[in-house]
Amino acid sequence: MAFSQEVMRENVQLIREKMAQAARSAGRKPEEILLCAASKVQSAETVALARGLDIDLFGENRVQELTQKHEAGAYGDKPVHMIGHLQTNKVRQTVGCAAMIQSVDSVRLLEAIDAEAQRKGIRQDILLEINIGGEESKSGVSPGEVWAILEKAAQCPAVCVRGLMSIPPVAEKEGQNRRYFSEMRQLFVDIATKKYDNISMDFLSMGMSADFEDAILEGANIVRVGTAIFGRRY
Numbered sequence: 001m002a003f004s005q006e007v008m009r010e011n012v013q014l015i016r017e018k019m020a021q022a023a024r025s026a027g028r029k030p031e032e033i034l035l036c037a038a039s040k041v042q043s044a045e046t047v048a049l050a051r052g053l054d055i056d057l058f059g060e061n062r063v064q065e066l067t068q069k070h071e072a073g074a075y076g077d078k079p080v081h082m083i084g085h086l087q088t089n090k091v092r093q094t095v096g097c098a099a100m101i102q103s104v105d106s107v108r109l110l111e112a113i114d115a116e117a118q119r120k121g122i123r124q125d126i127l128l129e130i131n132i133g134g135e136e137s138k139s140g141v142s143p144g145e146v147w148a149i150l151e152k153a154a155q156c157p158a159v160c161v162r163g164l165m166s167i168p169p170v171a172e173k174e175g176q177n178r179r180y181f182s183e184m185r186q187l188f189v190d191i192a193t194k195k196y197d198n199i200s201m202d203f204l205s206m207g208m209s210a211d212f213e214d215a216i217l218e219g220a221n222i223v224r225v226g227t228a229i230f231g232r233r234y
Contacts, residue, residue: 005049011229012053015212019223022216033216036081038208038226040065044074046230051076057099059083059224063090070097083165083205083224085139088112095124102127102165102205105139107152110159117158125162127205128153130187132180133169140166143187154196161196163203164188165222168211177211181218188219 012035020030034056039047047058047069058075060066061084069075079099086094086103094101095116104110104126117124128149131140141149146164153161164187168180184206192201205222207215212223 005052008050008229009053012055015225015228016054018213019216022213026217026219028216032221034203034222036083036205036222036224037229038083038224039069039230040084040226042230044069044072047074048072048076050229051078055229057081059102059226060098061085063093067093067097091116096120096122100125100127100162100203103129103139104149105129105131105141107149110149110153110156114156114159123158123160125160126153127163127165127203128161130164130166130184132166132184135169138167143183146187146191150191150194150196150199154198156198159198161199163201163205164191165205167208168206171211175214178214178218181206181211181215181220185219 019033023030023033036057036059037050037055038059040061057078058080060080060082066080066082081100081102082094082098083102086101086109088109091112095113101113113124113126128146129140130146131138131142134142153159164184166184168177171177188201188204203222204220205224206220207223209225209228212225215223
């Protein structure tokens with residue numbers, strides 16, 4: 001059941017307050033952190049209502065939803081990112097439609113994105129997805145494997161790596177994921193010290209409805225929040 005715009009507005013206000021408090025606790029400026037509304041399974045009508053709220057961008061998990069809502073004009077002037085697993089056979093529809101693809105997890109996918117972006121005459125911003133918890137059920141590369149993708153990305157003229165994304169294991173208790181977020185931050189810093197073409201560590205996307213405050217405390221500057229805005233999915 002979708003929330004009304006007023007309920008969503010109250011939810012976003014509460015989230016913003018928590019984001020600001022976490023940022024200040026970490027000695028950071030609240031305005032440095034972007035709120036991504038994860039709008040998986042939400043209708044184009046709900047997304048259109050949400051775009052008038054204090055959110056910075058939308059995030060979609062499925063290419064079909066991304067393209068349908070884009071064609072319906074649901075996002076308005078708010079950017080939309082692809083945050084779910086992307087198959088190479090869906091690259092054509094995604095490149096140029098998503099302002100950023102946050103879930104690049106292989107050289108094969110990277111090359112497919114670069115080829116499609118070249119064909120369209122654009123540069124596609126991406127994040128590299130890191131499987132920081134080493135879970136077999138999740139996509140993403142290990143921290144050790146990311147260097148090979150970075151080397152390849154430096155040779156892809158139509159792709160620009162803008163940072164990292166991660167989904168840590170589900171936390172059973174509050175604060176449990178801080179060590180994973182901390183490891184992500186260290187990897188982010190380590191990569192930033194290297195000099196690669198087409199690569200800049202601008203964005204660290206981590207933290208969702210249950211743990212975005214911990215993610216901010218450890219350095220996230222994009223948090224992806226769905227349930228806390230739109231309510232539980234059924």
